[in-house]
Amino acid sequence: MLPVTQDDDELDSLVRKRIRALRLAQGWSLEELATRARLSQSTLSRIENGRRRLALDSLVTLARALDTTLDQLVETASDDVVISPTIDGTHGRMRWPVKGDPGVSVMRQRLTEPPPDKPSRMRAHPGREWLVVLSGTAILMLGHRRFRVETNQAAEFPTMLPHAIGAEGGPCEILGIFDRDARRGHQRDNGDRALQESPQ
Numbered sequence: 397m398l399p400v401t402q403d404d405d406e407l408d409s410l411v412r413k414r415i416r417a418l419r420l421a422q423g424w425s426l427e428e429l430a431t432r433a434r435l436s437q438s439t440l441s442r443i444e445n446g447r448r449r450l451a452l453d454s455l456v457t458l459a460r461a462l463d464t465t466l467d468q469l470v471e472t473a474s475d476d477v478v479i480s481p482t483i484d485g486t487h488g489r490m491r492w493p494v495k496g497d498p499g500v501s502v503m504r505q506r507l508t509e510p511p512p513d514k515p516s517r518m519r520a521h522p523g524r525e526w527l528v529v530l531s532g533t534a535i536l537m538l539g540h541r542r543f544r545v546e547t548n549q550a551a552e553f554p555t556m557l558p559h560a561i562g563a564e565g566g567p568c569e570i571l572g573i574f575d576r577d578a579r580r581g582h583q584r585d586n587g588d589r590a591l592q593e594s595p596q
Contacts, residue, residue, distance in 0.1 A: 411470055418443045418462045433461035456498060499576030504530070506569050511537045511562030518558035523577030526552040527561070532568025536561050 440450035487504035
């Protein structure tokens, strides 16, 4: 039998607290979660209060009932909580990866120019984008439609629509969330633009 370490005790306590917090977040009583997990109410109460050993089969059942996964239920806090951005000073961009979903990234960008007025300069690619305007006013072009997005307003759209974004009436800052496909589309666009702008 393996000795129980302090780390094991901390994980055990964390999992129990997590089960209770997830139950309460759903607005469920002990009885409701016990019914969903096919456990007795007293068993669930003892699990949450640390008076019953955590068994793998119970954790799998509870994770499913709480609409999460076993990995998420037993996940430990990582040391690298704080993430520094990669900075592209040339284009006024900062980008952060999302560790929980490597396909997603967050980007902050300062825009100073209006969006292009020629549809040929708008881009389209697979994916979805979500953005919020942190300051100023942004203009979002989607196909032939023009949207004014003010400070603290957000926009979400499929990137298969030809699109472009720019500033109106002075600089604006936006924070965007890109899925894997949208991020790749922007990386390709930036690479193409760099090739077009490089001296021949």
